[in-house]
Amino acid sequence: MTPRVHYNIIQQILSRKQLSQAMPGETAWSRVSVSPEPAAEHSTTFAVPAVSDALTLSSLSLEALRNASAHRTRRFELVRLSRPVPVLRRGQHFDVVIKFNEQRPFDLEKDSLRLVFSFGQNPNAVKGTQGVVSILNDSSECWPVHDGRWYGRLKNSDSNETELEIRPSADAPIGVWRLKVETGVKEESSAIPKVYEHKEQIYLLFNPWVKDDATFMEKQALLDEYVLQDVGKIWVGTYQSHWGRQWVFGQFDKAVLPAAMFVLERANLDPTIRGNPIAISRAISKLVNSNDDAGVLVGNWSGNYAAGTAPGAWTGSVKILEQYHSTKQPVQFGQCWVFAGVTTTICRALGLPSRVVTNLVSAHDSNASLTVDKYFDYNSRPLDTGDSIWNFHVWNEAWMARPDLPKGYGGWQAIDATPQETSDGVYQCGPASLQAIRQGSVGFKYDVQFLISSVNADVVYWKQDPTAEIGYRRMNASTAEVGRKILTKQANVFDATGQADMEDITWLYKAKEGSQLERSTMYNAARGSTNARRYLLQPGEAREDLVFTLNDLDKINVGDKFEINVTIKNEVDDARTLDVTLCASSVYYNGVEANLIKKAAGKFKIRPRGRDVLRLEVTPTEYLPKLVEYGMMKIFAVATVLETKQTWAAEDDFQIVKPKISVKVPEKVVAKQVSSLEFTLKNPLKTTLHNCKLQYEGPHVLTSNVTIDMDDIGPEEEITVKGDVTPVRKGKFGLVAVFSSDELHDVTGSASVENMQVEDGSRTGASTAAASGHACVFCLAAAVLERRPGCERPTTLHPLEGAGRSVHGGLNRCPLEMESGSQAMTTEVGLVFSTAETWNATFENNSTEEMNSFYFYQTEQVTVLWILFVLIVLGNSAVLAALLLDSKGRKSRMNFFIMHLAFADLSVGLISVLTDIVWRITVTWHAGHVACKLIRFSQVSPQR
Numbered sequence: 025m026t027p028r029v030h031y032n033i034i035q036q037i038l039s040r041k042q043l044s045q046a047m048p049g050e051t052a053w054s055r056v057s058v059s060p061e062p063a064a065e066h067s068t069t070f071a072v073p074a075v076s077d078a079l080t081l082s083s084l085s086l087e088a089l090r091n092a093s094a095h096r097t098r099r100f101e102l103v104r105l106s107r108p109v110p111v112l113r114r115g116q117h118f119d120v121v122i123k124f125n126e127q128r129p130f131d132l133e134k135d136s137l138r139l140v141f142s143f144g145q146n147p148n149a150v151k152g153t154q155g156v157v158s159i160l161n162d163s164s165e166c167w168p169v170h171d172g173r174w175y176g177r178l179k180n181s182d183s184n185e186t187e188l189e190i191r192p193s194a195d196a197p198i199g200v201w202r203l204k205v206e207t208g209v210k211e212e213s214s215a216i217p218k219v220y221e222h223k224e225q226i227y228l229l230f231n232p233w234v235k236d237d238a239t240f241m242e243k244q245a246l247l248d249e250y251v252l253q254d255v256g257k258i259w260v261g262t263y264q265s266h267w268g269r270q271w272v273f274g275q276f277d278k279a280v281l282p283a284a285m286f287v288l289e290r291a292n293l294d295p296t297i298r299g300n301p302i303a304i305s306r307a308i309s310k311l312v313n314s315n316d317d318a319g320v321l322v323g324n325w326s327g328n329y330a331a332g333t334a335p336g337a338w339t340g341s342v343k344i345l346e347q348y349h350s351t352k353q354p355v356q357f358g359q360c361w362v363f364a365g366v367t368t369t370i371c372r373a374l375g376l377p378s379r380v381v382t383n384l385v386s387a388h389d390s391n392a393s394l395t396v397d398k399y400f401d402y403n404s405r406p407l408d409t410g411d412s413i414w415n416f417h418v419w420n421e422a423w424m425a426r427p428d429l430p431k432g433y434g435g436w437q438a439i440d441a442t443p444q445e446t447s448d449g450v451y452q453c454g455p456a457s458l459q460a461i462r463q464g465s466v467g468f469k470y471d472v473q474f475l476i477s478s479v480n481a482d483v484v485y486w487k488q489d490p491t492a493e494i495g496y497r498r499m500n501a502s503t504a505e506v507g508r509k510i511l512t513k514q515a516n517v518f519d520a521t522g523q524a525d526m527e528d529i530t531w532l533y534k535a536k537e538g539s540q541l542e543r544s545t546m547y548n549a550a551r552g553s554t555n556a557r558r559y560l561l562q563p564g565e566a567r568e569d570l571v572f573t574l575n576d577l578d579k580i581n582v583g584d585k586f587e588i589n590v591t592i593k594n595e596v597d598d599a600r601t602l603d604v605t606l607c608a609s610s611v612y613y614n615g616v617e618a619n620l621i622k623k624a625a626g627k628f629k630i631r632p633r634g635r636d637v638l639r640l641e642v643t644p645t646e647y648l649p650k651l652v653e654y655g656m657m658k659i660f661a662v663a664t665v666l667e668t669k670q671t672w673a674a675e676d677d678f679q680i681v682k683p684k685i686s687v688k689v690p691e692k693v694v695a696k697q698v699s700s701l702e703f704t705l706k707n708p709l710k711t712t713l714h715n716c717k718l719q720y721e722g723p724h725v726l727t728s729n730v731t732i733d734m735d736d737i738g739p740e741e742e743i744t745v746k747g748d749v750t751p752v753r754k755g756k757f758g759l760v761a762v763f764s765s766d767e768l769h770d771v772t773g774s775a776s777v778e779n780m781q782v783e784d785g786s787r788t789g790a791s792t793a794a795a796s797g798h799a800c801v802f803c804l805a806a807a808v809l810e811r812r813p814g815c816e817r818p819t820t821l822h823p824l825e826g827a828g829r830s831v832h833g834g835l836n837r838c839p840l841e842m843e844s845g846s847q848a849m850t851t852e853v854g855l856v857f858s859t860a861e862t863w864n865a866t867f868e869n870n871s872t873e874e875m876n877s878f879y880f881y882q883t884e885q886v887t888v889l890w891i892l893f894v895l896i897v898l899g900n901s902a903v904l905a906a907l908l909l910d911s912k913g914r915k916s917r918m919n920f921f922i923m924h925l926a927f928a929d930l931s932v933g934l935i936s937v938l939t940d941i942v943w944r945i946t947v948t949w950h951a952g953h954v955a956c957k958l959i960r961f962s963q964v965s966p967q968r
Contacts, residue, residue: 078207079124079135081220082184086110086203091118096233096252101278110224111281113231113375114299115170115194119179122186122205130186132159132178136208136217139176139190141226143197144295153197153295157190170194170236192228194236197298198374199285201226227281230301230375238301238425241377249515250377250423254723255758256368256513257525258361259382260613262415262656263508265579265679266384268523270760270774271365272340272721275373280342283349284373287311287320301376301424302455305439306470309420310452312367312441314354317450320344320366321358323443325612327652332356336653336770339721339729339760341369359613363441364418377423379512381438381529385677386417387506388444388614389477394550396477396506399496400487400673404605404625404662412615413506415656415677417442417478419453421512426457429468433457436532438475447471458532464549476549479507479533480542485673487664499671504537520758520776568670569596570630574661577678582655582708582768583648588640590661597632601666604628606640610650611658611677619650621657627666647680648709653769655680683708685718685761685773693777698748705763705771706742713737713765718745722759722777737765749777896933900926 088108092098095113102109112118120139124130130137139157147154155174168175172193180187203226208217232239232247241247254275257268274280288298291307298304311319321344324335335358338344344355344366358366364380371378387396390410399407419440426434437455447453447470456472457465466473483505489497507530514527535541575589588606607623624640647657659676688702703720707713714736721729730747737743749759756778763771903926 077212078209078215078218079126079130079137080218081122081205081207082125083123084203084205084220084222085121086222086224086226087119087121094118095231097229099252099254099276100281101276102227102281105278109227111227111229112192113229113233114192114196114198115231115234115237117167117189117191120188120190122188124184124186127184129183130178130181132181134210136206136210137186137188138206138208138217139188140204140206141174141190141192142202142204143199143228143298146295151296152193152195152299155192155196159188167191194231194234195238195299196228197295198228198230198304199288199298201228227285229373232375232377232423238299238427239376239423240425241423246515247377249513250379251372251375253516254372255518255760256380258365258380258418259384259511259513259526260361260416260418260654261384262579262677262679263384264576265681266382266416266509266511268513268519268526269361269772270339270520270758271361271368271380272342272723272758272760273365273369273372274340274342274723275369277342277346277723279346279349280369280373283345284370286349287370290317290319292317301422302426302428302437304374305371305376305422305424305437305455306452308367308370309439309441309454310450312363312370313358313443313451315443315451318352318354320348320355321363322354322356323359323363324357325359325614325616327612327618329357334653334764334769335359335362337717337719337762337764338362338365339719339762340723341366342721343729345369360414360416360442361418364420367420367439367441371420371422379421380418381421382416382418382511383479383507384416384511385506385508386414386479387477387481387483388412388414388417389474389481390445392473392477394473394477394481394546395501396481396483398483398485398673398675400485400499400662402488404487404603404664406617406660413483414614415611415679416613421458422455424455426455429457429460433459433468435459440471440475445474447474461533462535462545464545464547466549473549475533476546477506479510480546481506482546485671487662487671487673489669497669497671499673503543507534507537518758518776520774568665568672569598569668570594570600570602570663570665570670570672572661572663572672572674574659574674574676576676577657577659579679579681580657582651582680582682583644583710585641585643588638588642588659588661590638590663591635592630592638592663593635594630594633598667599632599634600630600668602628602630603664603666604638605660605662606638607660608640608642608647609658609660610647610652611656612652613654613656615658615677617658618652621647621650644710648711651680655682682768682771685763685771687720687759687761687773687775689759689775689777693749693751695751695754698750701747701749701759703745703747703761703763703773704742705737705745705773707737707740707768709767710739711767712739713767716763716765718747718761718763720747720759720761722749722757751777893933893937897930900930 088103088110089098091110091112092100092103092108095111095116095118097103097111097113100109100111103111110118122130122137137159139155139159141155141157143153149156152172157174157176159176159178170193172195174190174192174196176188176190178186179189203222203224205220205222206217207220208215230239231237232241232251233244234240241250254273256271256273258271259266260269261267288304288307288311291311293303293307311317312321313319314322322332324332329335333356338358344358344362347355361380361382368378368380388411389396396411396413397409398411399409401407419438419442421436421438423436424434426437434457436458438458438461439454439456441453443451444453445451453471453474456470456475457468459465460468460472461475461479464476466476483502485499485501486496487499488495491497509528510530510533512527512529514525517525519525535545571593573591573593575591577586580586588608590604590606592602594600603625604627605623605625608621610618610621612618622640622642628636630636657678657680659678660673661675662671662673664671683706686702686704688704690699690701693699701720703718716734716737718732718734719729732745732747734743734745751757756776759775759777761773763773904923
């Protein structure tokens, strides 16, 4: 009979299905049940190593809350759920706590312990998609240098609980990881280890705070804005009239991080490059639009949004990503700033530093010529071409190293999710190094030439002419029209109602307009493009007889009339005959004409050396019915001199300005209590507004955006609508409102909501610290030294909302909320879980300064003391001077007594003031010093 080999034990252990089907009440580590099978005659059974006497895991905790503080992920709502989800950053160690069933501690000399972190379908340690960590007894404070491997070490072991420190590699793939733990006995090297599969997802993000991460930013204070800020501004409008539109990024919302991971999964990136910010950012630019791969948003510039939500009605990214993740279908509709807002949300959620950038007067070069070519027919009518000029265009920048480019091309990289032109066959753009754009280095990856055109293309006007070589005669060109101003929100500055937070970054994209360096950059770029050489490097036009000037309009209030003016000056001694066309049109913000509002054309003569002004007036009744969203207007002027064939063309964009929504917020807003808001809006038109809606949204003050259906608003009527907010935490947050109707769109307003109080009206922040600092020191001491019965270790750190009803009335919770740069932390001491007491103080973590809020020595008190002291000095000095300078030299016992009394008064005053100052400083420093020591002590797990 053929021998049979029994592999049933090995198959049981290797079967992942059995691991996931543990019986109720049993742990998930591998169960090995050996049932001897009757051996047939002449059968051969190979000996299989018995299961070792290894420790058995009963539980594993990734300490999501405690690690979140150190990893600056505490604001993620996933971390704050009833079952916290670990959100970690790569390249930085985190704690893992393991409990074993056996009543003995983990012994590193006897026991083996291995943690296997896996990413993707086929994890492989060599390819970087698997981190295999064997625990070492390493008590040194320094970790090994980053070399692409994961490291772990034993932090503490007591009774049946073991605490480990794990450090992922600084280039680990970004996404959801899985964890498996293997335990064994070192002496039984041939024995099969016990396996525990952890069921929790582990989110691993970029870490721009770690030097070895490709996203590292040296000026780490900027990361407060570019990673941690969840409300921002997107600049929109024209060059003459622009404003910051508030946008709620909301990257910490519980729906966002899973949605961001879903976006990356749809990108179908190879798991081995999921840690590369270059590949990640390029994939995001592809997946945020839906032109390929069924991405997040459907672009729509038609003005017809009946099938979805109008782009101007969105106030933030959360609802868009939430809908996309739940339906798995593209969301309707978006335009450039919506694409950019969602891109920022995804980047910041993943830990990739990002900001929104607006280019005022942005070129769309469809044929890689580095020019925007505008053509007119015989009758001076503009012809439709692929090139266009957008009044504004919004894209993103992401911060990363560029090892694929020469040194010096890292830092900010432009990415654009708006689908304009294809790159490598799909609608994606970037990352393009800003340094490469500024230098005209069109040969560098990715899409540098397209972005050079966007910010610095020349605008060339052509008119149909059968006598010209190419059928069109070049009229004139403008080298300074495109890229008039490139804006972003200034880091760590927020102006809810003004423009104090606007930052001009034009200089990052190009040299000063018209300078020799700027022109040489364009010529350098043109040499790398055949089409650019054809258009850009040909000689300019010779000087002509007539000089034309189109007067620019900055902005017009909706309901006002405006006038087009063209000034013509004849610089020769002969009369000239002109064929002139003036027209005004409403346009979408991307430059596409919507409606022709008014046009005038005709011929006239201009006298020798004469000067004339052509005027065209447009009234509200003419433009209001044809106005489209955002109120963008375009003026065209085209002229031809019949005697010399001189041709000229110019255009101007301006905006019909709409009113703003006034948002009134109460002075005192209380956490977890409803507060009323007032939204006030005046109808600027002489017609009734129909189908009126108001939407408002704000992170940490609303769980979702709110829509209010309003009554019709009469002509020039002012209306006030009331709404509610319920802040969920202390702090200052932005609120964004958008109004829309059939007749008036995209009316916006914003405000800041500052929660200065907690639920019971108790004081918070530095004021509370100053009022009760000394008492809280003793509260801290008692809380640290006393443990809750049955509790073997300090409570896991986590944030608390609201303040306690009795901060010092007993051993209630007394957490200290700490801000360290961009890192929000909470240290909790005291172990009574029945209350939610909060006391906040600000301190500099890892600094030589001790708890700033414990410096209770008031500046006002010092000032009063010194004023009194100065008065004493002046008064007594005057008495002494009068006595000493007595011209008659009279000396008496009274004078002698007064003089010594003045000296004594001076001495006593000086001693009193100095004693008071020394006493206050000593007590204050001592209180702060003791509190800091207690805090640090509470953060160290005691021996259990």
